[in-house]
Amino acid sequence: xxxxxxxxxxxxxxxxxxxxxxxxxxxxxxxxxxxxxxxxxxxxxxxxxxxxxxxxxxxxxxxxxxxxxxxxxxxxxxxxxxxxxxxxxxxxxxxxxxxxxxxxxxxxxxxxxxxxxxxxxxxxxxxxxxxxxxxxxxxxxxxxxxxxxxxxxxxxxxxxxxxxxxxxxxxxxxxxxxxxxxxxxxxxxxxxxxxxxxxxxxxxxxxxxxxxxxxxxxxxxxxxxxxxxxxxxxxxxxxxxxxxxxxxxxxxxxxxxxxxxxxxxxxxxxxxxxxxxxxxxxxxxxxxxxxxxxxxxxxxxxxxxxxxxxxxxxxxxxxxxxxxxxxxxxxxxxxxxxxxxx
Numbered sequence: 001x002x003x004x005x006x007x008x009x010x011x012x013x014x015x016x017x018x019x020x021x022x023x024x025x026x027x028x029x030x031x032x033x034x035x036x037x038x039x040x041x042x043x044x045x046x047x048x049x050x051x052x053x054x055x056x057x058x059x060x061x062x063x064x065x066x067x068x069x070x071x072x073x074x075x076x077x078x079x080x081x082x083x084x085x086x087x088x089x090x091x092x093x094x095x096x097x098x099x100x101x102x103x104x105x106x107x108x109x110x111x112x113x114x115x116x117x118x119x120x121x122x123x124x125x126x127x128x129x130x131x132x133x134x135x136x137x138x139x140x141x142x143x144x145x146x147x148x149x150x151x152x153x154x155x156x157x158x159x160x161x162x163x164x165x166x167x168x169x170x171x172x173x174x175x176x177x178x179x180x181x182x183x184x185x186x187x188x189x190x191x192x193x194x195x196x197x198x199x200x201x202x203x204x205x206x207x208x209x210x211x212x213x214x215x216x217x218x219x220x221x222x223x224x225x226x227x228x229x230x231x232x233x234x235x236x237x238x239x240x241x242x243x244x245x246x247x248x249x250x251x252x253x254x255x256x257x258x259x260x261x262x263x264x265x266x267x268x269x270x271x272x273x274x275x276x277x278x279x280x281x282x283x284x285x286x287x288x289x290x291x292x293x294x295x296x297x298x299x300x301x302x303x304x305x306x307x308x309x310x311x312x313x314x315x316x317x318x319x320x321x322x323x324x325x326x327x328x329x330x331x332x333x334x335x336x337x338x339x340x341x342x
Contacts, residue, residue: 045216063216070210071231077208081190082239084162089124093160098178100130100144102222103166110233118246119254128153130174150177164190168221170198179203194225245321245330253292266291274298300339
């Protein structure tokens with residue numbers, strides 16, 4: 001299942017919005033920082049401060065409308081990154097999101113949502129934000145420039161770990177330190193950036209580089225670039241969770257019902273998947289203690305009150321989640337078949 005390493009793709013450039021958006025070659029024949037798409041000026045927003053509120057909002061939303069297409073254009077790279085995540089977690093490794101500022105916060109948001117959604121915690125996915133937890137709420141000046149701090153994140157990394165560097169410009173020293181350390185340790189690495197000529201792309205096995213173009217407010221990559229990063233990370237982690245067996249169809253069978261809303265959602269999912277009445281689904285959930293076990297019992301046609309019985313749990317143990325099982329990575333279909341044929 002190991003995907004072959006991919007060299008970062010050649011830069012993709014969207015059509016310039018105006019002559020001010022056109023790149024200029026640097027004297028060395030490469031790309032100087034001022035010419036990166038994340039740093040150019042968007043011609044449509046030249047007179048932004050002279051507009052009324054509606055005009056400003058319309059320009060922002062018109063610009064945002066192009067983000068999805070930019071991300072869709074790099075779907076193959078997103079899939080390649082997801083394959084690395086699947087491989088790492090399946091082998092017992094840890095996925096490390098590494099970033100600073102808004103980019104790092106996108107990683108934190110994605111990582112912390114995996115536990116309630118899929119039952120996957122920091123034993124499998126960890127987010128590292130330059131400046132530590134306080135930087136989630138307040139900027140920590142200079143933290144992103146500390147390449148050594150980024151490298152230290154991998155001091156205790158395991159052989160199956162993978163690093164996902166997140167940097168709008170694709171040049172952040174903190175991220176560079178982590179990607180460099182990953183390469184030195186022989187770990188797989190991904191870069192997620194909104195700069196199609198990201199300098200750090202050469203350090204990654206897979207570079208996901210949606211070209212979101214200039215920002216409405218020049219250089220404010222908390223806008224389109226951050227939106228693209230959120231979309232990319234959502235796609236990577238969701239694809240990985242599905243392939244790792246944490247869904248049945250499109251239902252979250254390993255969701256942790258930590259509040260009343262999520263418990264109601266759990267019952268609704270059981271009803272949708274099994275066709276059994278809501279009261280039976282509530283009984284099965286109480287008897288089993290989790291959605292996965294309750295669903296297998298209900299799908300197998302067993303009495304709801306027996307959802308937590310040993311035969312059900314034995315069938316689940318016989319067919320644990322496995323991304324290499326064709327058509328049934330969750331193992332639920334196989335477990336149901338075992339119960340109904342025994």
